[in-house]
Amino acid sequence: MTIYFAASISGGRGDQAIYMQIIELLRSHGTVPTEHFGDPSLTAAGESLADGAIHDRDIEWLRRADVLVAEVTTPSLGVGYEIGRAVEWGKRIVCLYRPAEGRRLSGMIAGCNAIEVHRYDDPTQLPAVLQSALSIS
Amino acid sequence: MTIYFAASISGGRGDQAIYMQIIELLRSHGTVPTEHFGDPSLTAAGESLADGAIHDRDIEWLRRADVLVAEVTTPSLGVGYEIGRAVEWGKRIVCLYRPAEGRRLSGMIAGCNAIEVHRYDDPTQLPAVLQSALSIS
Numbered sequence: 001m002t003i004y005f006a007a008s009i010s011g012g013r014g015d016q017a018i019y020m021q022i023i024e025l026l027r028s029h030g031t032v033p034t035e036h037f038g039d040p041s042l043t044a045a046g047e048s049l050a051d052g053a054i055h056d057r058d059i060e061w062l063r064r065a066d067v068l069v070a071e072v073t074t075p076s077l078g079v080g081y082e083i084g085r086a087v088e089w090g091k092r093i094v095c096l097y098r099p100a101e102g103r104r105l106s107g108m109i110a111g112c113n114a115i116e117v118h119r120y121d122d123p124t125q126l127p128a129v130l131q132s133a134l135s136i137s
Numbered sequence: 138m139t140i141y142f143a144a145s146i147s148g149g150r151g152d153q154a155i156y157m158q159i160i161e162l163l164r165s166h167g168t169v170p171t172e173h174f175g176d177p178s179l180t181a182a183g184e185s186l187a188d189g190a191i192h193d194r195d196i197e198w199l200r201r202a203d204v205l206v207a208e209v210t211t212p213s214l215g216v217g218y219e220i221g222r223a224v225e226w227g228k229r230i231v232c233l234y235r236p237a238e239g240r241r242l243s244g245m246i247a248g249c250n251a252i253e254v255h256r257y258d259d260p261t262q263l264p265a266v267l268q269s270a271l272s273i274s
Contacts, residue, residue: 010243011212046244055248072214075148078245080214084221106147107183108215111192 001030001134004065006083007037010044011076018123019071022096025127026069029134033061059085067092067134072109072117080106087114094133096120138167138271141202143220144174148213150181155260156208159233162264163206166271170198196222204229204271209246209254217243224251231270233257 003026007019020038027035036042047054059082062068068086070079072095086093093115097105109115118129140163144156157175164172173179184191196219199205205223207216209232223230232254234242246252255266 008212010241044239044241046241049244051244051248052250053248054244058245075145075212075214076243077209077212077214077217077220078243080217080219081221081224081243081245081249082217083214084218084223085225086221087218088222088225102181104147104181104183106213106215106218107186107188107191108195108218111188111190112218113189 001067002065003030003032003134004062004068004082005032005034005037006068006070006079008071008074008076008079009037009042009046010078012074013042013044015071015074016040016042018098018126021123022069022071022126022130025130029130030066033065034058058082062086062091063089065091067094069094069096069130069133071096072105073098073103075106080109083109083115087112090114092116094118096126096129138204139202140167140169140271141199141205141219142169142171142174143205143207143216145208145211145213145216146174146179146183147181147215149211150179152208152211153177153179155235155263158260159206159208159263159267162267166267167203170202171195195219199223199228200226202228204231206231206233206267206270208233209242210235210240212243217246220246220252224249227251231255233263233266
């Protein structure tokens with residue numbers, strides 16, 4: 001199984017350690033072309049590639065993936081964009097969201113019935129959340 | 138002309154006054170179904186409607202619009218999602234972005250050649266930016 005993992009880059013890297021943990025878990029379920037999105041050296045300044053090259057490479061990876069797994073706690077234009085395109089392609093979409101006081105998941109994500117949203121309170125719950133989300137085919 | 142205006146809600150309302158200004162300007166170019174997105178009483182807690190109802194209403198408005206105008210300075214999942222779906226529909230997409238030190242526009246937006254990005258430094262430039270962006274048909 002090829003899993004496209006989407007996470008905030010320019011939107012903010014506050015959850016980078018959690019992204020790294022998720023990627024590590026996803027690797028036991030399949031291949032993750034975007035595993036560098038968890039890299040601590042990848043800052044909000046982004047990759048040293050032209051935007052067009054990043055866009056076209058990522059969209060091609062997304063197109064070829066069997067499933068999109070997106071961490072959606074930190075608001076991100078790029079993650080939302082990829083989810084929107086994947087909805088149009090009828091791709092399976094699993095979103096991971098950590099609720100907190102004063103934070104609310106976008107109504108466009110929470111309200112789209114083509115998206116599965118899995119809430120977790122603590123990263124220790126992620127192995128079980130992903131096991132359950134990815135075992136249903 | 139029907140203009141779908143997209144702006145951050147759950148992602149943060151720091152630019153709400155600018156959204157209101159943009160909506161006012163857009164009204165001289167056409168009809169704006171999402172004009173309440175500029176409302177100061179609309180907080181990051183969102184509208185008092187079920188997420189599914191918000192999603193379906195907004196997607197229907199977007200589908201019927203002639204153009205999507207999105208303010209993309211504040212990262213937002215919902216705005217990114219709408220842009221992604223509009224790209225798939227071949228809709229015209231105009232993004233407005235205010236650059237600043239330490240901030241970078243998502244590579245997925247800046248690098249997509251189906252999206253026109255118009256940069257502005259100050260809201261006083263918005264009338265001219267929108268005039269030029271929306272007069273090209």
